[in-house]
Amino acid sequence: MRKVSQKKSSSDELSVISEESCGCSVDGQSCTITSMVEAGEPAASDDKEFSRRRFLSLLGAAAGAAAVIGSGIELLSYRAYAQGLPQTNGWTGNSGVTGSGAATMASSEAPPTHQWAMVIDLSMCNGCKSCTAACQKAHYLTPDQTWIDVFTLTDAEGKTYPMPRPCMQCENPPCLHVCPVHATFRQDQGVVLVDQERCIGCRMCMAACPYQARYFNWNSNVQYPKLSVPPSPEMPVPQRLGTVGKCTFCVGNLNNGLLSECAAGCPMGAIYNGDLKTDVAVNSLGSTVKLSSFLYDNNAVTFKPEQNTHPRVWYIQGDGQDLNDNKASQSS
Amino acid sequence: MKEMEINEKALLAEDGGGKAAQTGWSAEVRRAAVAPMTGKTSTTWKLIVAVCSLFVLAGIGTWLYQLKHGLGAAGYNDQAFWAVYIVDVIAFIGVSYGGAVISAILRLTGQSWRAPLTRLAEGTALVTVAIGALYIFPHLGRPERFWEIVVFVNTSSPLFWDFIAIGTYVLATVIFFYLPLVPDMAIVNRMLGKKNRPIQYKVYNLLSLKWLGTEKQRRLLHGAMSLVALIIVPLAVSVHSVLSWAFATTSRPGWMETVFPPYFVVAALYSGTALVIVVASAFRKGYHLEKYIHTRHFVRLGYVMAAMGLVYAYLTLADLLSEGYTGITSGWIYQTVLGRWAIPFWFYVVVGEVMPIALVAVKRTRNIKGMTIASLGVVISLWIKRIVIVLPPVTQPLIGNQWGTYHFTWVSVTITLAGVAAIPLGLMLLFRVLPVLSIDEMEEMGEIGSTEQISEFTAAAEKRLAVGATNGNGHANGNVNGHSNGDAVPVTQGEVQ
Ligand code: SF4
Numbered sequence: 001m002r003k004v005s006q007k008k009s010s011s012d013e014l015s016v017i018s019e020e021s022c023g024c025s026v027d028g029q030s031c032t033i034t035s036m037v038e039a040g041e042p043a044a045s046d047d048k049e050f051s052r053r054r055f056l057s058l059l060g061a062a063a064g065a066a067a068v069i070g071s072g073i074e075l076l077s078y079r080a081y082a083q084g085l086p087q088t089n090g091w092t093g094n095s096g097v098t099g100s101g102a103a104t105m106a107s108s109e110a111p112p113t114h115q116w117a118m119v120i121d122l123s124m125c126n127g128c129k130s131c132t133a134a135c136q137k138a139h140y141l142t143p144d145q146t147w148i149d150v151f152t153l154t155d156a157e158g159k160t161y162p163m164p165r166p167c168m169q170c171e172n173p174p175c176l177h178v179c180p181v182h183a184t185f186r187q188d189q190g191v192v193l194v195d196q197e198r199c200i201g202c203r204m205c206m207a208a209c210p211y212q213a214r215y216f217n218w219n220s221n222v223q224y225p226k227l228s229v230p231p232s233p234e235m236p237v238p239q240r241l242g243t244v245g246k247c248t249f250c251v252g253n254l255n256n257g258l259l260s261e262c263a264a265g266c267p268m269g270a271i272y273n274g275d276l277k278t279d280v281a282v283n284s285l286g287s288t289v290k291l292s293s294f295l296y297d298n299n300a301v302t303f304k305p306e307q308n309t310h311p312r313v314w315y316i317q318g319d320g321q322d323l324n325d326n327k328a329s330q331s332s
Numbered sequence: 333m334k335e336m337e338i339n340e341k342a343l344l345a346e347d348g349g350g351k352a353a354q355t356g357w358s359a360e361v362r363r364a365a366v367a368p369m370t371g372k373t374s375t376t377w378k379l380i381v382a383v384c385s386l387f388v389l390a391g392i393g394t395w396l397y398q399l400k401h402g403l404g405a406a407g408y409n410d411q412a413f414w415a416v417y418i419v420d421v422i423a424f425i426g427v428s429y430g431g432a433v434i435s436a437i438l439r440l441t442g443q444s445w446r447a448p449l450t451r452l453a454e455g456t457a458l459v460t461v462a463i464g465a466l467y468i469f470p471h472l473g474r475p476e477r478f479w480e481i482v483v484f485v486n487t488s489s490p491l492f493w494d495f496i497a498i499g500t501y502v503l504a505t506v507i508f509f510y511l512p513l514v515p516d517m518a519i520v521n522r523m524l525g526k527k528n529r530p531i532q533y534k535v536y537n538l539l540s541l542k543w544l545g546t547e548k549q550r551r552l553l554h555g556a557m558s559l560v561a562l563i564i565v566p567l568a569v570s571v572h573s574v575l576s577w578a579f580a581t582t583s584r585p586g587w588m589e590t591v592f593p594p595y596f597v598v599a600a601l602y603s604g605t606a607l608v609i610v611v612a613s614a615f616r617k618g619y620h621l622e623k624y625i626h627t628r629h630f631v632r633l634g635y636v637m638a639a640m641g642l643v644y645a646y647l648t649l650a651d652l653l654s655e656g657y658t659g660i661t662s663g664w665i666y667q668t669v670l671g672r673w674a675i676p677f678w679f680y681v682v683v684g685e686v687m688p689i690a691l692v693a694v695k696r697t698r699n700i701k702g703m704t705i706a707s708l709g710v711v712i713s714l715w716i717k718r719i720v721i722v723l724p725p726v727t728q729p730l731i732g733n734q735w736g737t738y739h740f741t742w743v744s745v746t747i748t749l750a751g752v753a754a755i756p757l758g759l760m761l762l763f764r765v766l767p768v769l770s771i772d773e774m775e776e777m778g779e780i781g782s783t784e785q786i787s788e789f790t791a792a793a794e795k796r797l798a799v800g801a802t803n804g805n806g807h808a809n810g811n812v813n814g815h816s817n818g819d820a821v822p823v824t825q826g827e828v829q
């Protein structure tokens with residue numbers, strides 16, 4: 001399982017990996033793969049892309065020893081976190097429910113069977129913003145409310161590349177710490193949610209989020225269709241005027257064995273939904289990977305690690321891309 | 333002391349009788365302080381109150397509109413999520429801080445010249461802190477849930493501490509305003525009787541805590557006042573520091589600045605001193621206090637203001653220089669100094685720093701008019717300066733390079749103007765029911781507050797005491813004095829020094 005899964009054009013390999021991954025989910029939860037396989041046609045393989053990825057994966061394997069020091073430690077620590085083992089990096093984790101608002105949200109008495117995560121493969125993203133559109137459609141967002149937004153950053157050669165940014169579902173979320181009424185809370189699967197029935201609309205969380213990931217309901221003229229289910233923090237539709245909203249990771253979808261809307265909507269398969277517990281990640285093309293080795297082998301990084309937020313979203317960077325290069329990620 | 337009050341009462345009741353002359357300066361003070369409370373109001377007064385009320389009503393109406401249509405109506409958006417209303421909170425609470433601290437520091441340092449100014453300063457503090465605290469409501473997306481802050485306490489939120497700090501400070505300001513009023517309310521009741529104001533009379537009677545001016549009462553009052561003055565200074569510092577930490581505890585470049593707490597505190601002092609000057613200047617003219625508030629009051633306050641201005645300029649430089657020099661996260665600095673916020677920023681530099689400090693520095697302009705113009709410049713440009721502190725960092729992108737924009741709309745402008753109009757309105761209504769001068773304090777401090785005057789006053793007071801001892805049934809209008817047996821208590825002037 002050390003091998004990077006580059007299954008875009010090989011359905012045979014895909015099924016092999018799928019079986020393996022299914023074997024991973026020992027806790028009896030229906031494996032998310034079923035939905036993944038049917039989720040999308042494998043996109044036509046781009047040879048150049050493919051070879052570059054191959055190259056990267058080889059590079060990853062070759063640089064393995066060195067990488068253990070770098071991303072390896074990070075990786076080990078999140079694995080340890082997922083399995084409830086002692087932490088190695090000092091951060092003890094916000095395991096489980098945080099915030100009193102969560103009292104209404106504790107979804108199960110049993111220990112959580114999933115710890116949701118996401119991997120965004122920047123080398124695959126073509127900047128089409130299908131993720132944004134799919135998310136906005138599913139959540140009836142206004143054009144301004146880009147719960148997953150696609151930013152444009154600059155790589156080492158001065159070329160621009162697209163960078164999708166959902167809520168990072170931080171394990172140490174500044175938005176949660178500053179909320180005066182615990183309207184922002186972290187449910188037991190690690191997803192940070194907002195209780196719009198409690199939010200007082202102070203926007204302190206918007207000030208605190210280092211990723212610009214929160215979007216307010218500024219105007220009353222938003223039209224929502226009649227919906228059968230009442231709004232909940234997991235699915236805040238219709239949203240309440242004067243409260244804050246953000247990416248929910250589509251945690252309802254995930255728990256029903258479905259991909260998040262953005263992942264499902266991505267034609268390039270650049271967005272993987274992952275689960276730290278079962279150590280699986282899947283994208284819309286049906287690529288199923290072992291999450292830990294996928295991250296490890298691709299030198300995955302989190303965005304703005306200096307913010308000490310411990311995101312649950314990892315990025316795989318393409319050639320020359322450096323997400324945490326200040327000049328690229330912060331404008332002057 | 334009784335003798336004089338009865339004279340005053342008679343004087344006021346008969347609208348200008350001749351008996352007052354004998355009580356001299358003290359009677360004049362009383363008359364001047366109480367004059368706005370009695371009789372008919374002038375047309376100008378009515379006009380100003382009407383116009384200001386209109387503005388306030390328009391603001392309240394606009395707020396209701398905003399409640400219905402959302403904060404988007406006030407120009408807010410996701411890349412300008414904090415803007416005008418938080419600036420209003422900071423600016424109004426800031427000017428209040430100035431009034432309170434100026435008064436408290438002058439009290440603590442025993443500056444006797446303060447006496448004619450304290451009531452105005454503390455009244456300004458009271459009115460503006462109330463307005464500033466109220467701006468939290470248009471700032472919130474769902475103000476009707478405000479109570480949740482107390483119920484679902486999150487001690488790790490800066491806003492919880494903001495709430496605690498502002499709440500404590502409002503309370504302290506009320507007490508600080510109230511304490512010097514205790515003797516004054518007794519005086520007012522004795523002067524005005526209860527014939528035409530039975531309810532007010534009762535309330536003042538209650539609030540004056542059976543004040544007779546006994547030595548023990550004075551000692552208690554002075555102790556309490558010193559204590560509150562002592563408390564209110566660090567409290568005000570903490571309020572503005574905590575307010576600044578709502579910004580500085582985020583990781584936003586331009587807000588996460590170590591300089592922010594003193595930066596906010598000094599801005600508050602600076603603009604607060606300026607507003608005290610403006611208010612004193614306006615009421616001096618409008619309420620005919622020329623006799624008590626002199627050029628030297630303005631000049632001294634002007635010195636304080638200029639000193640604060642220099643410190644504030646220094647802190648502004650400190651805020652901008654290091655980050656601007658390294659240039660790492662300095663997009664907001666460029667936008668502030670040279671970019672789209674350059675005009676308001678340089679307006680602050682010229683009108684909020686250079687102009688007022690020059691007016692204080694040049695001897696020719698060191699007069700009431702000069703100080704008033706300087707202070708007006710400071711008050712206005714410091715509001716604008718807060719806009720420049722809030723908006724560039726909030727519109728600066730944290731990812732990519734798409735800057736946000738904030739547009740002032742009629743909603744935010746109307747609601748802000750309502751607060752501006754509420755200051756004169758609040759003060760004028762306040763001094764319709766309470767004396768505009770701190771009578772008791774002025775009497776204690778003497779005519780112009782110098783020590784010679786105090787001893788002169790002491791002698792006069794002793795004389796009055798001697799006369800007052802025989803008093804007890806001289807109530808011209810047959811009013812029952814709430815403290816009618818006070819004459820038996822020897823009133824000494826031991827506290828005067
Ligand atoms: S990305 Fe922002 S909104 Fe999401 S959990 Fe982290 S701090 Fe909160």
Ligand code: SF4
Pocket residue numbers: 175178179180181182183184194198199200201202203204205206243244
């Ligand atoms: S806007 Fe809502 S969720 Fe955000 S900090 Fe304020 S109360 Fe909490």
